[in-house]
Amino acid sequence: MSYSLLIQSAEEIVWKPLRRDLRKLKASSKPDLYVKIYQNKHEIAATDIKPEDFSPIWNFNFHLSAASTSHTLTFRLYHDALGPDEELGRAEASIAMLLDKCEAVTKLDIKHGTRICGRLLGAADVLLERSKLTKPESIVSGVMGAIDTADFTKCADALEGVLSILEPIVKVGDELTKIHPYANAAWKILTSVYNLVKSEQEVDENISKLATAMAELYSSAKDAGIVEAKTASLQDTLRAITMLTLECGNFIRNYQGHGFWGRLNETALKGAGQQVDDLIAQLHDLRSTLTSNLAVQSLSILIQSLRISTEMQKDIQGLVYSEHLSTLRRITSPGQPPNKCLPGTRGHLITWIIEWLFTPSETNILWLSGVAGSGKSTLAMSISELFRAQQRLGRLIYFRRNLPTGNDSIAVLHEIIYGITGVNAEIRRSICAKLAGDPNITNSPLETQFEELLLAPLASANPQFLCGPYVIVIDALDECPDETRTSITNLIANYFHKLPSAFRFLITSRPDPGIAQVFRNRTHLILEHLLDIKSKETEMDIHLYICSRLEEVRTRYQLSNDWPPPSVIVQLVECAGGLFIWAATALNLVSGFDPQKRLENLLEHPFSSSGDLDKLYTIALQTNPDWEDETFSQNATQVLGAIILAKDAITDDMIDKLFSLNTGFSARILQYLGSVVQWSKGQPARPLHATFSYEYTFSTWVSQHSLQGA
């Protein structure tokens, strides 16, 4: 249903600021008031600010749509302070209650806001007038199609049909790890949409059509044996179906007013009609793929074409835009990106993160913290890839210690802005217009650039173009150089929450005290999740990882299926102590020639139960018999030292030249260091992981060998 709302004025404001608050009040002790309006906790509009006025009159009139009159409207009264804006208090009412008053002015008491409770006193009435209720037909029939009971029943039945087929897929999904994250998230979102439709008891023709197309696809998929998805091609198709289901579920939730869009105006509703048609076309395409037994195309192509047609963009000015975008500074990628999670590991966490990213909430920042080597970067990479496939990845930025990436906080912000310009043409246009209109903006302070180049264009975008979530992943913030880290951490904590909720941020870092202090001060804006290395799930994931790597070793060296005995696997899992890096390094070590001997050698040493990395690295280095040879040992220590200390990654040829070694000598050494160094012939060599640093482990090694040559 659609209705219009008028925020008329406030009256009888009593304002007793404390001295501390007065400082924020510029020259006057009168507040600068404005109201933010929330429908079912989602911000949908805000009035303008009425400066220095105890009886502000806004007369702010706007149209809204809501799936139900039981939705709550919250009116938060703010003071436009010099620092962060103060919420003075709030009033609440259901839409039904306002409509019941039948165009009469409603007075709502403003209750004290909790944030300033006991410090500021305020009491006032907000005058709300329900202006003429727009009959649903006037907008709905022209734009969305009429609401009727038949549509509701058809839609509910169709969604129920889809869920009944999706449910067993989710259950077997644990085995079909490729589709598991999408199937799980699709199931959850669709279940919430179904419950919503049932509770609202209303739906319009467009959504009913969409649900019917989904049900048809699922029915064909069931006939094609998709639930079991035995073949690789069926699994690909199933993956495509679950990805598209996620998109459809997300769309319906937005359309019903529970998503990222916020209020839908008439233009947005018209665009939404087009989006429904595009989604239906995608569903039909997949259905004909199934019925004609064709291999499914890459879904990212399908979704991309959907987005392009949805936005109805003809980006003929693309070249002009790229010229403007070239004025943004960029950061250089710090070498090889992290790996993705082994399928089947981190399943619950990935599903939880996808669900969080797809669900609008008061916080748009998730901070994933965890100790070194617990698997944060790997998880960040998996999430990035899942969202890249959905065409929903704004940017993945990753920092690496001692590499120059991120030496410049403006470049980091520009990288995010650049990524966001890729999510849709409308946003790109508006950011480029800003760059074209004010070329000096790129020389302004960081916060100004955030406000002008990112916040303003996004805040003014038509909600239809903010069909989130768009995900920006910042991995290993703690590895960003000191000065940049401080300014980027502060920017994230103080500014990112102002962006439309369609833009969601996943930040990973070790629990660095500087980052933790800033983020934990913002628990209402930043959600923290600690990657728990002691949990049962982590233990099971590491168990799966070790088994999978041992399987590779068995195949490579043609070892028997019962190698090694289960007790050894349990021992390895215990030694890892929840640290993936321990398991990864240990398995790199075991993967070399004569795995059984290597395994015995490894387990001869008593490890502490919490992933004793120092000892593991030393064993990994000692495993090469040539270390007994003093010349080899001395030169090899030099080679390792050079790799660790080099500012930029260096190749074996460069190392030979650096230490005047015979050509090929470093390459011979590097062949034996695969458990700790990432390298291939002629390519730059890097420590496999940051924990293998000069200070932490390598220095122990050097001191043990009394070799200071490096």
Ligand SMILES: Nc1ncnc2c1ncn2[C@@H]1O[C@H](COP(=O)(O)OP(=O)(O)OP(=O)(O)O)[C@@H](O)[C@H]1O
């Ligand atoms: N789920 C996983 N599946 C397979 N391998 C994994 C997984 N998680 C981590 N690893 C492996 O463990 C090692 C350490 O993981 P990662 O670099 O992600 O840890 P981290 O927590 O980001 O460490 P740091 O804080 O030092 O950057 C990597 O070699 C990675 O490939």
